[in-house]
Amino acid sequence: MSSLRLPIETDHLVLRPFERGDLEAVCRYHVLPTVQRYVERPTRYHEDVAKVISIMRDQVELHRPGDTLTLAMVRKGDHALVGQVSLRWSDATASQGELRFAIDPAESGKGYLTQALTALIDLAFDHFRIHRLMVRCDGRSHHSVKLMQKLGLRLEAHYREHALFQGEWDEELHFALLDREWRPSAQVVDLPVRGRVA
Numbered sequence: 001m002s003s004l005r006l007p008i009e010t011d012h013l014v015l016r017p018f019e020r021g022d023l024e025a026v027c028r029y030h031v032l033p034t035v036q037r038y039v040e041r042p043t044r045y046h047e048d049v050a051k052v053i054s055i056m057r058d059q060v061e062l063h064r065p066g067d068t069l070t071l072a073m074v075r076k077g078d079h080a081l082v083g084q085v086s087l088r089w090s091d092a093t094a095s096q097g098e099l100r101f102a103i104d105p106a107e108s109g110k111g112y113l114t115q116a117l118t119a120l121i122d123l124a125f126d127h128f129r130i131h132r133l134m135v136r137c138d139g140r141s142h143h144s145v146k147l148m149q150k151l152g153l154r155l156e157a158h159y160r161e162h163a164l165f166q167g168e169w170d171e172e173l174h175f176a177l178l179d180r181e182w183r184p185s186a187q188v189v190d191l192p193v194r195g196r197v198a
Ligand SMILES: CC(C)(COP(=O)(O)OP(=O)(O)OC[C@H]1O[C@@H](n2cnc3c(N)ncnc32)[C@H](O)[C@@H]1OP(=O)(O)O)[C@@H](O)C(=O)NCCC(=O)NCCS
Pocket: 034, 035, 038, 101, 102, 103, 104, 105, 107, 108, 109, 110, 111, 112, 113, 114, 115, 136, 137, 138, 141, 143, 144, 146, 147, 150
């Protein structure tokens, strides 16, 4: 596999690794209660966000299963950091990956996650040769469900009240996409169904 080339450009965004100087921009959305329920590491204060940024700054390649690649979504026009996307390589034998995302609510509805996730899915299938990608989504977030459907992900599971978040039951949806199901315009070739892999 050739080495990963960053940053990645989309129509309106540059996806690049996080930097120490991103603290103020990440604080603007990461600590918001509406974002907190979707991020991996809870944050309340600047110091918490600084720790998260230092973790994300190291997430720049997928060398082994368990590794995560996290990229900041930076708007081309004014260089504002509007959100983040991640790709986790969860299993090597079966080439499984998971996507995560968070966006500043003030910047939602502008097509940014459609662009960022499209680029990350391209990267997962074309560069990292991931076979299947999954996304966990809040069942009550209709916009996320629409986003998943727009990207062509398939709803595979609906977990009802299987965890509590701040005293409230969750509704977790699992969406997934196989490499050969990805949009025909992508570089991904239509792979035959794999037989035994292990
Ligand atoms: C849901 C969310 C992650 C989508 O990200 P986004 O960058 O806003 O998504 P996009 O602008 O690329 O829109 C993708 C689709 O989502 C829907 N959508 C997103 N925001 C919308 C809005 N404000 N009004 C109506 N539809 C919206 C639309 O169907 C849209 O596709 P379309 O524009 O072709 O109709 C974002 O709106 C958000 O963070 N919301 C609050 C937090 C949240 O729910 N997070 C969920 C994590 S599981």
